[in-house]
Amino acid sequence: MTKSTxxxxxxxxxxxxxxxxxxxxxxxxxxxxxxxxxxLVARREEVLQDMAxxxxxxFDVSVRVLAMDLSxxxxxxxxxxxxxxxxxxxxVAAAGFGSVGAFHDQDAGSExxxxxLNCRAVVALSHGFARRMVAQNRGGIVLFxxxxxxxxxxxxxxxxxxxxxxxxxxxxxxxxxRPHGVDVLSVAPGPVGTGFASRAGMQMGQAxxxxxxxxxxxxxxxxxxTVRPGVLAKGLGWSLAMLPRWxxxxxxxVIMKGMVRKGG
Ligand SMILES: NC(=O)c1ccc[n+]([C@@H]2O[C@H](COP(=O)([O-])OP(=O)(O)OC[C@H]3O[C@@H](n4cnc5c(N)ncnc54)[C@H](OP(=O)(O)O)[C@@H]3O)[C@@H](O)[C@H]2O)c1
Numbered sequence: 620m621t622k623s624t625x626x627x628x629x630x631x632x633x634x635x636x637x638x639x640x641x642x643x644x645x646x647x648x649x650x651x652x653x654x655x656x657x658x659l660v661a662r663r664e665e666v667l668q669d670m671a672x673x674x675x676x677x678f679d680v681s682v683r684v685l686a687m688d689l690s691x692x693x694x695x696x697x698x699x700x701x702x703x704x705x706x707x708x709x710x711v712a713a714a715g716f717g718s719v720g721a722f723h724d725q726d727a728g729s730e731x732x733x734x735x736l737n738c739r740a741v742v743a744l745s746h747g748f749a750r751r752m753v754a755q756n757r758g759g760i761v762l763f764x765x766x767x768x769x770x771x772x773x774x775x776x777x778x779x780x781x782x783x784x785x786x787x788x789x790x791x792x793x794x795x796x797r798p799h800g801v802d803v804l805s806v807a808p809g810p811v812g813t814g815f816a817s818r819a820g821m822q823m824g825q826a827x828x829x830x831x832x833x834x835x836x837x838x839x840x841x842x843x844x845t846v847r848p849g850v851l852a853k854g855l856g857w858s859l860a861m862l863p864r865w866x867x868x869x870x871x872x873v874i875m876k877g878m879v880r881k882g883g
Contacts, residue, residue, distance in 0.1 A: 625837060626654050628802075629709035629759045634658040634702065636689060636714040636744070639666040641813030642763070642806075643713030645829035649837060650709070651678040658702060660685045661714060689714050690736040695743035710748045711761040712741050717778035717819040719879050730777045737781035742788065749796060756800040759840050762789045764807040766852050770864055773872035774879060778819070782807075786845070793844040802841040808832050809852035822880045825851055 633650045637643030639661035647657055651674045659667045664686035671682035685701060687694040715737045718725055745760055752758025767775060768782030789805035796803055810816070812826035827849030835848035847856045859867045 625840075628757065628841065630655055632656040632658060632705055632707045633709040633711065634660065634705075634707045634748075635711040636660040636740075638713070639663050639670065641713070641815055642808075642811060642829045642832050643711065644670065645833040646711045646713060646761075646836070648674065649830075649833045650711075651680050651682070653837075654678075654680060655709065656681045656683075658683045658685060658705060658707065660687060660689070660698065662686060662688050689740040689744075690732050692735070692739075695740055695747065698744070699747040707748060707751070708755075708757060709759045709761070710744065712744055713761075713763055714740070715763055715781075717775060717781075717815065717821070719775045719778075719819055719821045719875055721774065722776045725777070733777055734781055737778075738784050738788075741785055745788075745792060749792065749801060752801045753796065753799040758801040760792075760796075760801065760803045761836060761840060762803065762805050764789065764805040764845070766807055766809040766847070766856055766859075767871060767875070768807060769856070769859065770867035770871055772875050773868065774875035775819075775871075779871070790844055803844065804836060804840045805845045806832065806836045806848065807845055807852060807856070808848050809855055811849070816878075817880075820880050821878045823878065827851065 633655040635643050635647045638647045638659035647659055651657060659670060661667055667684040667686060671684050674682050685698060716733060741762060762785050764786035765782035767779040768786045772779030786805050789803055793803035808827055810823040810826040811829055811832055813829055816823045832848040836846055839846035847853050859870060
């Protein structure tokens with residue numbers, strides 16, 4: 620899709636969650652480059668305000684900041700209320716986090732919080748905006764699965780399950796919303812070089828850049844339901860797809876074990 624058709628199709632405003640860092644931040648900058656007004660969502664208000672000032676000084680777009688914790692049940696209701704009058708045609712739901720290590724050694728509260736952020740908030744956000752988009756007969760929703768979301772993954776069991784949930788959810792609503800002019804994309808990258816790994820207690824070898832992920836995703840939106848940006852996501856994804864599900868679980872276990880940060 621060319622730059623002009625992206626804004627024609629989904630403009631004028633894009634809402635990006637997880638905008639203060641990593642992949643969400645790369646999306647925000649690329650969307651501003653393409654002329655989208657932005658609503659940036661994450662917890663760290665100061666970081667978002669700095670970003671808003673920087674983007675506002677570089678591009679002729681307006682930027683609004685909503686600082687909130689999306690794992691908090693009331694926050695998506697609040698977000699939907701605060702954006703009721705905004706002409707949001709594109710939602711990028713990048714906020715998320717993961718963990719590695721044996722499930723029984725993880726903090727239960729943090730694992731449950733991960734489900735709240737990675738799954739519950741994604742459903743609530745998608746529902747609110749899907750209704751608005753269906754009413755307008757246009758829109759785009761970008762959700763985040765992962766290379767680890769296509770089977771169970773020992774040593775990252777909860778995270779992989781949240782991403783499997785998002786993958787299945789995206790595939791389901793993509794088919795439902797397509798006839799209403801709304802495009803849904805699941806972005807399923809392999810390792811991406813952001814702060815995600817250190818926050819999850821992971822170490823990564825080869826990693827795609829957030830810029831590559833955002834660019835490939837925006838190019839795929841409206842054309843496909845799933846995109847696997849980066850060489851590793853494509854190569855490893857297709858090799859894993861050849862295996863029976865139990866084989867995928869075994870390989871993912873070996874990969875995730877290798878990603879547990881030494882001393883972490
Ligand atoms: N990096 C990878 O290797 C990789 C691979 C596959 C899939 N993904 C998926 O891609 C998405 C983006 O990951 P990333 O690598 O960009 O991660 P990241 O660099 O850690 O950024 C995560 C973003 O989410 C925000 N966030 C975290 N908790 C939040 C909360 N409770 N409420 C609101 N915002 C919150 C963070 O901002 P604040 O701290 O300011 O809230 C930050 O902006 C995630 O869904 C992740 O699962 C990542």
